Amino acid sequence: MPRHPPAPVSQAIQIRGLRYRYPDGTQALNGIDFHLDAGESVALFGANGSGKTTFVLHLNGLLRGEGSIEICGLPLADETLEQIRSKVGVVFQDSDEQLFMPTVLEDVAFGPLNLGLSPADALTRARTVLKRVGMAHALDRAPYHLSAGEKKRVAIAGVLAMDPEILVLDEPTTFLDPPTRRDLVTLLRSLPQSKVVVTHDANLARTLTTRAVFFDQGQITGEGDVIEVIQRFHWEYS
């Protein structure tokens, strides 16, 4: 396999030749080359089953395929997995899968505690990010009792509490009503991290990102300015 020079640190993500096949034989990713600059936000478009979610699960080592992945200059390997998971925060499409602790505060503190923070520091950090996402009133509530918009905010807080450098958002506005969606977009725009946004929503992509890549059958078939990609692939509902 050819050796590549390490990515400059100003690159948040550098991926070369990523391939992944599921155990049932489905070739989900077939030679993906991708990069994300520090501070940049990019949208991932593509039909259902085109490989977008499989791709983002590779960004913090939840899936491991062939090819090379570098996150903030660190090659993804067993020894760097812990560091990389603290740098890449993934907000999953279904918040119910992300919120698993008995209370909102404990759920948000889950990540910082795993990072090795003391319980007092982890709880302080959890309170701070919950305040930032507008959920300071729900510290002791059970996550299952929250509305869809509140769950999404808490899920984002859980990831922000780990102080990541890159945010990966998988369909962040699914199941949200228009006012909640607007509030969430405002919140996401205020976050300084580099972002990878998986979405079918062209408006959301235009608001949050400047660049887009288009997935088709496990390959990137188009890439460029977000508006240009939307027009080229007719990626709008009407």
Added chain:
Amino acid sequence: MHHLVIDRWSRGSSPLHQRDPRAKLAALLVFLIALSTTPPAAQAAFVAYAILLIVAANLARLPIRGLAGRAALVLPFSATFALLTWWSGDSLRALGLAEKSFLSGMAALLLVGTTPLTGWTAALESWHAPRMLILVIQFVYRYLFVIAEQAQRMRWAALSRRGSRKRSRRVSFQFSAAAGLVGVLFARSWQRADGIYHAMLARGFRGRFVPAAPPPFQTSDALFFSACLAGCLAIRLLL
């Protein structure tokens, strides 16, 4: 959802809720040891144990009926052994077996109904209980909710497509539909549980739930445990 009742109970603010989980766990152990070593003939002791639990439930502001109903779920499991004992001619022993299983269930429910999961598993951890056991408890607890939620959604979906007929005439059809539901429930629950596990890994999970706030053990906790110990010993030795 209904299965969240115990979780909601555990978030109360009664004097019993405020006791340290370690004190409550120790009190439960003492109660169970006293109960299990009580001879079946000491029926007055069983009444006294029940009164002790009712007092504790009142102190915790938990509904006695709700607790008793859920504790009765253990009876079908102990009923087999109780019936066998009954047929062998030892009716008093059979009765004692049923009483012990019911009161044990109620005592365990009192613990989980007054202590959040993270509290009593942290207590187990502080006693150096096997980490794998604690992990299994935590996952089972979480995934039971996942399965219950999934089952409820599927039940609603099935009901919404049943039409006006309340029961299908064909039992075999009902059976095959139920079997199909169980199969799909397993597959979906597995998928969801896998998603939860992925989300945990993504946030740095390394095979151990780190307790958020180890509670301080106070004098009132020691007094509570001493009172429970004295009560159980008194019942066990005097009645």
